[in-house]
Amino acid sequence: MYRPNNIWRVVLTFLCASIVQLLAAQRVVTPVESNDLPFELQKKEAAKALADTAAVDTAQTKEPLHKAPLFGGLMLTADLASPVMNLFGTQYGNYEVALEADIYHRFFPVVEVGLGTARYAPGENNYTYVCNPALYARLGANYNFFYNNGSESFIAVGLRYGLTGFSYQWQDITIDDPYWGSVDNISTPQQRAFAHWGEIVVALRVQVYHNFYMGWSGRYRLLIGCDTSTYGDPYFIPGFGPKDAGFAFTYTIGYRLPLGNSKKEIKLP
Amino acid sequence: MKSKIIIGNIVLLILVWLVSCGSSGCYENRSSIPIAALYATNAPTQAIAIDSVSLYGIGVSSQSLLLDCARQVSTMTMPLRNDADTTSYVIRYDMKALSHTSRYNDTITWVYTRYPYFISGDCGVVFNYVIDTICHTHNMLDSVAIMTDEVTNVSQETIRLYYYVPTE
Numbered sequence: 001m002y003r004p005n006n007i008w009r010v011v012l013t014f015l016c017a018s019i020v021q022l023l024a025a026q027r028v029v030t031p032v033e034s035n036d037l038p039f040e041l042q043k044k045e046a047a048k049a050l051a052d053t054a055a056v057d058t059a060q061t062k063e064p065l066h067k068a069p070l071f072g073g074l075m076l077t078a079d080l081a082s083p084v085m086n087l088f089g090t091q092y093g094n095y096e097v098a099l100e101a102d103i104y105h106r107f108f109p110v111v112e113v114g115l116g117t118a119r120y121a122p123g124e125n126n127y128t129y130v131c132n133p134a135l136y137a138r139l140g141a142n143y144n145f146f147y148n149n150g151s152e153s154f155i156a157v158g159l160r161y162g163l164t165g166f167s168y169q170w171q172d173i174t175i176d177d178p179y180w181g182s183v184d185n186i187s188t189p190q191q192r193a194f195a196h197w198g199e200i201v202v203a204l205r206v207q208v209y210h211n212f213y214m215g216w217s218g219r220y221r222l223l224i225g226c227d228t229s230t231y232g233d234p235y236f237i238p239g240f241g242p243k244d245a246g247f248a249f250t251y252t253i254g255y256r257l258p259l260g261n262s263k264k265e266i267k268l269p
Numbered sequence: 270m271k272s273k274i275i276i277g278n279i280v281l282l283i284l285v286w287l288v289s290c291g292s293s294g295c296y297e298n299r300s301s302i303p304i305a306a307l308y309a310t311n312a313p314t315q316a317i318a319i320d321s322v323s324l325y326g327i328g329v330s331s332q333s334l335l336l337d338c339a340r341q342v343s344t345m346t347m348p349l350r351n352d353a354d355t356t357s358y359v360i361r362y363d364m365k366a367l368s369h370t371s372r373y374n375d376t377i378t379w380v381y382t383r384y385p386y387f388i389s390g391d392c393g394v395v396f397n398y399v400i401d402t403i404c405h406t407h408n409m410l411d412s413v414a415i416m417t418d419e420v421t422n423v424s425q426e427t428i429r430l431y432y433y434v435p436t437e
Contacts, residue, residue, distance in 0.1 A: 063352065082350045120390075122393075125392075125393040126394055131385075152332070170387055173385050173394045173398055175385070175394065177350070177351045177352075178331060179329065179335070179346065180326065180348065180351070180352070181329070181330045182350065184351045184396075186385060188385055230386075231385055231387060232386050235387065244389065
């Protein structure tokens with residue numbers, strides 16, 4: 001279901017969170033209390049205070065941009081959304097795992113690979129859409145807004161590029177002809193197609209226990225290209241989902257592989 | 270705090286599932302039926318309407334009429350057979366002026382190939398047709414022009430039937 005207002009709500013939330021973070025990072029200036037010293041002495045005190053402030057500023061400029069190390073480790077995640085949805089009757093799914101690198105706990109290059117399949121037979125309609133199991137892959141990266149807050153959890157936005165090659169057909173097509181009184185039951189020949197698309201991702205992930213994580217992502221998918229056939233456009237595209245659905249969600253569990261030095265933080269001087 | 274986030278995640282998943290259950294419905298034609306429009310031979314751009322016309326398919330089980338002595342007929346819809354590659358229709362003219370000539374009938378035969386076409390998840394699959402030729406008698410009907418050789422679920426003029434219309 002396409003709801004542009006929700007996207008703006010999320011964007012505004014991130015903007016507000018960023019502003020709050022920026023405000024929190026502002027240096028607190030302590031006002032100099034007035035005293036009864038002579039004017040010359042007050043000038044000397046003021047000059048000394050200014051020098052102290054400058055020293056503090058110099059120290060602050062030495063603070064590294066990133067508290068986390070360059071390579072923070074690898075994260076392996078699995079998407080649970082499709083298996084759970086299958087339990088509730090959904091007749092298609094994308095079953096995928098992802099491998100993600102942690103760069104400064106700020107950038108997360110990611111590779112997602114999976115298997116998409118469908119056997120979709122809407123009860124009130126006259127066909128069964130069959131998409132044979134097919135591999136798909138997505139490449140992209142996430143950007144964590146809270147990379148310096150010392151938390152292992154994150155809120156991120158990201159981009160993906162996905163592609164797949166797959167085969168599909170419609171089976172058990174039943175077409176009634178009320179005027180001529182005939183009922184036909186046919187299937188189309190097997191069709192092959194290639195599809196590729198882009199995604200905008202909003203993701204949230206929390207650490208639940210040691211190296212185990214849980215999170216979700218909302219994705220807006222935009223189909224860049226997909227082969228069509230004489231018999232119509234494919235209904236389900238592996239990795240993309242139903243062709244007419246722009247939004248998708250993943251619900252992931254993840255395990256941080258014990259690599260790199262994710263727990264070591266650079267000590268501030 | 271962490272447990273609240275986890276519970277929030279689970280609630281979100283349930284909400285997403287509930288939202289994703291909706292169906293947008295079908296807002297398109299769920300059949301592909303050719304449309305024949307009536308025109309004047311001597312004024313080819315002028316659409317005409319004729320009275321007292323009946324239309325039925327040859328071989329239809331109950332000889333049921335698609336038009337029964339209809340008035341002001343300017344278009345006719347002629348569903349094609351899904352179990353054959355030809356379909357024939359009879360156009361019967363029941364005007365009183367023609368009663369002395371018994372009834373003038375015209376027969377139109379469609380020759381075509383058909384293929385299933387998936388419209389959408391909600392609308393399902395229909396048969397589309399590619400017209401090869403159209404044969405017809407010339408009793409009242411002067412000529413036939415094919416406007417588009419593909420019959421889809423989009424409502425559009427498929428053929429034009431031209432009749433000679435006497436002028437004063």
